[in-house]
Amino acid sequence: MTIFQRDLFTCQRPECGHLESSTALLVCDHKVPHRGDERLFWDENNLQTLCKACHDKIKQRDEQSSLHTRGVWH
Template sequence: MPPWKRWYKTARWQQLRIRVFQRDTFTCQSAECGRLEGNTALLVCDHKVPHRGDERLFWDETNLQTLCKSCHDTIKQREEQSTLHQRGVWH
């Protein structure tokens, strides 16, 4: 397991995640959605710029946004998949 995967299990991440949700008023930041969600289990603290193990990007609060799980699992993943060729990943 890459070391960065463990960062998601830390108290530091849990606190940062809640701070981002509060900053974004528990509202999905996707332009297509904007859904208010009180159940934090249905929210994702998403990295705007994928960190790819870069600790600076991982912990940068300005690089984080609140997305509802639905937007994260569809829109955001589609965006990331569409840039694979630009990153030199050819799967």
């Protein structure tokens, strides 16, 4: 909730900027994937508000496209 309030309940993707009053439609997202690093996981400067649509579509597409450079866990 702290991150949503800080970001004024607004999606931080520059191409979106959607203001969302329902927190059920917002996601607190890690800018840099934490990959188990607790420091990155809890760092509020590494967190941003995304609307669910941007998170589920754009952010996931971006992360999937980097699989070949970062490897996949089995």
